[in-house]
Structure formats: structure tokens, C-alpha cells
Amino acid sequence: MTRYFTQDHEWIEVEGDTATVGITDYAQSQLGDIVFVEVPGEGAAVTKGDEAAVVESVKAASDVYSPVSGTVIEGNPALEDDPALVNSAPEGDGWFFKLTIADAGELDGLMDGSAYKDFVAGL
Amino acid sequence: MSESEEPIEIEALPLDAWHRARGARMVPFAGYEMPIQYAGPQGGIMAEHFWTREHAGLFDVSHMGQLIVEGEGAAEALEAFLPGDISGLKPGRIRYSLLLAEDGGILDDLMVTNVTPPGGETPRFYIVVNGATKWDDIAFLREHLPDEITLTHLDDRGLLALQGPEAAAVLEAIAPGAADGLYFMQGTSVEWRGEQLGIGRGGYTGEDGFELSFPAERLAELAEALCADDRVRPVGLGARDSLRLEAGLPLYGHDLDENIDPVEGSAAFAISKRRREQGGFHGADRILRALTDGAPRKLVGFTVEGRMPVREGASIYSDEALIGRITSGGFAPSVGAPIAMGYVDTQYSAPGTPLEAEVRGKRVPLTVETMPFMPHRYHRQPRNQATGASK
Numbered sequence: 001m002t003r004y005f006t007q008d009h010e011w012i013e014v015e016g017d018t019a020t021v022g023i024t025d026y027a028q029s030q031l032g033d034i035v036f037v038e039v040p041g042e043g044a045a046v047t048k049g050d051e052a053a054v055v056e057s058v059k060a061a062s063d064v065y066s067p068v069s070g071t072v073i074e075g076n077p078a079l080e081d082d083p084a085l086v087n088s089a090p091e092g093d094g095w096f097f098k099l100t101i102a103d104a105g106e107l108d109g110l111m112d113g114s115a116y117k118d119f120v121a122g123l
Numbered sequence: 124m125s126e127s128e129e130p131i132e133i134e135a136l137p138l139d140a141w142h143r144a145r146g147a148r149m150v151p152f153a154g155y156e157m158p159i160q161y162a163g164p165q166g167g168i169m170a171e172h173f174w175t176r177e178h179a180g181l182f183d184v185s186h187m188g189q190l191i192v193e194g195e196g197a198a199e200a201l202e203a204f205l206p207g208d209i210s211g212l213k214p215g216r217i218r219y220s221l222l223l224a225e226d227g228g229i230l231d232d233l234m235v236t237n238v239t240p241p242g243g244e245t246p247r248f249y250i251v252v253n254g255a256t257k258w259d260d261i262a263f264l265r266e267h268l269p270d271e272i273t274l275t276h277l278d279d280r281g282l283l284a285l286q287g288p289e290a291a292a293v294l295e296a297i298a299p300g301a302a303d304g305l306y307f308m309q310g311t312s313v314e315w316r317g318e319q320l321g322i323g324r325g326g327y328t329g330e331d332g333f334e335l336s337f338p339a340e341r342l343a344e345l346a347e348a349l350c351a352d353d354r355v356r357p358v359g360l361g362a363r364d365s366l367r368l369e370a371g372l373p374l375y376g377h378d379l380d381e382n383i384d385p386v387e388g389s390a391a392f393a394i395s396k397r398r399r400e401q402g403g404f405h406g407a408d409r410i411l412r413a414l415t416d417g418a419p420r421k422l423v424g425f426t427v428e429g430r431m432p433v434r435e436g437a438s439i440y441s442d443e444a445l446i447g448r449i450t451s452g453g454f455a456p457s458v459g460a461p462i463a464m465g466y467v468d469t470q471y472s473a474p475g476t477p478l479e480a481e482v483r484g485k486r487v488p489l490t491v492e493t494m495p496f497m498p499h500r501y502h503r504q505p506r507n508q509a510t511g512a513s514k
Contacts, residue, residue: 035461
């Protein structure tokens with residue numbers, strides 16, 4: 001399993017040709033208290049860099065972009081009852097959706113954990 | 124920012140360093156860098172919101188404009204464009220009012236306190252206006268007030284709001300006697316550490332509380348003294364907005380603006396009885412006619428089905444008919460659900476009316492709801508005492 005990160009603060013954990021997507025701890029700390037998450041449903045087609053989910057804090061709605069293109073297998077059902085999971089476990093139980101990856105080559109431009117850490121430190 | 128707009132210079136509040144030292148996340152608002160929320164386990168909009176409802180939150184509202192209007196005939200002069208009974212406002216009393224354009228549109232909402240000193244002969248009014256509109260307000264007042272009435276911008280003073288059920292006890296602890304005997308919409312001033320501390324019992328959260336005017340250069344000392352009390356924590360703009368929305372209080376520039384008259388804006392309560400009878404204020408023809416005939420649209424509150432917030436700008440529908448627009452909306456921590464405020468055609472404004480808002484292409488059920496969403500807990504003067512005092 002390998003975890004990659006985007007400059008928009010999504011993470012994607014890849015396992016074979018499937019992957020899990022969420023937002024980073026840094027992202028949730030910037031958003032503040034999460035009160036609602038809209039995740040894509042099974043079968044939805046997502047495109048790299050396009051909006052795939054919406055996360056709403058008390059104050060505002062923010063788009064979450066898909067790090068790669070593919071087809072959604074599952075949106076995280078736990079977020080419906082407990083959107084605050086994104087605050088408490090952003091890089092674990094608070095994942096947004098799982099997908100099958102259409103083109104593994106799209107992972108090439110993403111950052112690894114240490115590159116993302118440096119990226120955030122420079123913000 | 125679009126290219127046609129002038130670049131806006133962002134200023135620092137007098138407490139800028141104080142906020143940053145407490146881990147505040149600062150955002151530009153009304154021309155100032157302002158704290159939206161504070162860091163740490165006690166911070167965040169939700170925690171700060173609940174702290175204010177349960178204890179006492181300290182808000183920095185120094186971006187707001189503090190003005191003095193004084194001179195013989197000041198009340199009558201103000202009544203030319205404020206629809207409230209200003210000449211009937213007794214010393215030490217505060218009134219919510221509206222600054223009206225000549226066509227009756229709302230240029231700002233504001234608080235007026237009669238601060239004529241005891242035994243004083245020259246009427247003197249202290250007015251607090253919104254931060255985003257203060258420069259326009261000042262220009263308007265300079266243009267519309269007669270020459271013999273003096274307008275002073277108290278730009279050397281800061282303003283803090285201490286809000287919540289424990290606010291009165293906290294204020295009493297640092298300034299004994301300051302809160303005692305002061306009721307909602309009453310103001311006073313005391314000396315605190317050698318400086319004049321202006322106190323108004325009110326605020327914009329729905330809770331009991333105070334707005335405290337103090338010299339800007341020593342404002343940190345006051346903030347520090349208040350926060351030294353365990354019952355007080357600093358609270359940012361984020362929670363200020365969720366609190367005022369739950370309290371059903373409009374936010375100028377969102378729920379009210381220059382295209383809205385007081386009847387549409389559900390602010391007709393700000394037009395005093397005498398003024399309704401006598402008129403003589405900006406837009407009186409339009410406004411008094413709307414009071415009689417009803418306005419074509421109205422500002423109302425909504426409960427929202429589900430957990431997805433409905434925010435400013437969302438269109439409101441009754442079946443396929445577009446009948447309004449959301450002007451404020453978000454998740455209401457104390458209600459535990461999303462709520463909103465907006466304008467609808469008057470025929471859809473009755474409480475209980477089922478409507479829909481469109482959010483990201485989806486329809487969300489709404490119900491027109493009586494505001495406030497959270498009961499006000501103001502420290503009101505008992506009615507019999509109020510009657511006694513007015514005799």
C-alpha cells in the first residue's frame with residue numbers, strides 16, 4: 001500500500017488497482033468543525049482534479065477533488081451519521097470514498113508523505 | 124476581487140497581537156484582519172459557540188464604528204433618517220435603529236445610546252455602526268446632519284462584547300457596580316483603571332451581555348482582565364455569526380442592504396409608534412405605505428431538513444416557482460441542525476410554509492420558521508419597574 005498526497009490536501013491510498021481517498025489532517029484543521037459531508041455514490045465516474053465530494057464546516061462548503069480518475073466503489077457511509085469523523089480521524093476512519101483507478105499513470109505527479117510534509121511546512 | 128475594484132487596504136485591529144498570541148486564525152473582514160476562531164482544544168467555531176451559550180465569550184468588535192452626534196436638536200436631526208423615536212430616548216437608554224437612504228433603503232443598522240450627561244443641557248448620542256459601512260455612514264451623516272450638530276468618530280476607542288449567561292458576574296468582578304441595576308438596552312459609563320469605560324447591556328448573540336468601549340491603546344488590558352476570569356474565553360467571528368443567526372438577528376450586507384426597506388427586512392419594529400403616525404423620515408412614503416399594504420417580499424427564517432447546510436445565495440422554490448433567495452445560512456450548533464434566513468414573496472412567508480432550496484443542483488426541503496431559533500436570554504427590565512421608571 002502506498003499513500004500519495006495532492007496540493008489540494010487530499011490523500012489517496014493505493015492498493016492494487018483500487019484506492020481510498022480522504023482529506024489530510026492539515027485540511028481538516030484548516031476547515032474547522034465539519035458538519036456535513038457529501039460523498040459520491042457507487043458507480044459514479046470521477047475525473048482527476050474535478051470535484052468529487054463536498055465537505056461543509058460550520059462556516060463554509062469546500063470542494064474535494066479526486067486525485068485520480070476512476071469509478072467510485074463506495075462512499076463512506078459512516079460520514080452521514082458522524083461527519084466529525086473527518087476532524088477526529090481524517091487520515092483513517094474519516095475517509096471519503098473508494099474507487100477503481102482508471103489510469104495508474106495519473107499517480108505519478110502526486111507527492112509522497114515526506115514531500116507533502118515539506119509542502120505544508122512551506123504554506 | 125474583480126479588477127474594477129480598488130484594492131482594499133487591510134488594517135490591523137488594536138488587539139491584533141493579542142489575538143495572534145492566542146492562536147487566532149485571522150481573516151480579512153470589513154477592512155480588518157479579524158480572528159475567525161482560536162486554536163487549541165477550547166477553540167473552533169463549535170466550542171466557542173457553546174462556550175458563549177453556557178459561560179461568557181469575549182468578542183473583539185473594534186472594527187465597528189463608534190460615533191458621537193451632539194448638539195442642540197441632535198435627536199430631531201437624527202430623526203430625519205432614523206425611523207426610531209430618538210427624541211423620546213431617555214439618557215442611559217439604547218435603541219436599535221436603521222440608517223435610511225432617501226428612498227427608504229437600509230444603508231446600515233445601528234445602536235443609538237443617549238449619553239447626555241446627568242444635568243447636561245446639550246443632547247449627546249453615542250452610535251455604533253457596522254464596520255463594513257462605517258466610512259459611508261460617516262460621509263452620509265456629515266452630508267445630512269445640519270452644521271450645528273457635531274459628529275465625532277471615536278477612532279481612538281476599541282470595542283469588546285462580553286456575551287453569555289456568566290457575563291454579568293464577570294463584569295461585576297472586574298468593575299464592581301458596573302452591571303448591577305443595568306438592564307437590556309441600557310447604557311452607563313464607569314471609571315476603570317483611570318479611563319472611562321462605556322458599557323451597554325446588549326450584543327448580537329441572543330444572550331445577556333455587554334458591549335464595552337475603552338481606549339484602543341489600553342484595550343488589551345481590559346481583554347486580559349476579562350480573560351483572566353475562568354468563565355471567559357475569546358470567541359471569533361465564526362461563532363459570532365452562528366450565534367447571531369440562531370438569535371434571528373440580521374447581518375447587514377447579507378440579510379439587509381440598501382435595496383431593502385425596513386418592512387421587507389422584517390425590521391418594522393425599529394419604526395417607533397410616534398414616527399409611524401408622524402412620518403418625516405427618509406423613505407417614509409414608501410415605508411408607511413408598505414406598513415399598511417404589506418411588502419411584496421419578507422425576510423423570514425427557515426429550518427432545513429437533513430444535515431446539509433443551505434447557505435447564502437441559494438435559490439428558494441415553491442414547486443417550480445422561484446420565489447426567493449437565502450441571505451444567511453449554516454449549521455446551528457445549539458439547534459443541532461442547519462438553519463437559514465432569506466427573502467420570499469410574502470404569500471409564502473407564513474410560519475410552517477413548506478418550500479425548497481437548491482443546493483448544488485439538488486432540492487432541499489425547508490420550512491418557514493418563526494425566529495429566533497434560540498430563545499433570547501436578555502436581562503430585561505421587569506415590566507412594572509419599566510412603567511414606574513417612565514412616570
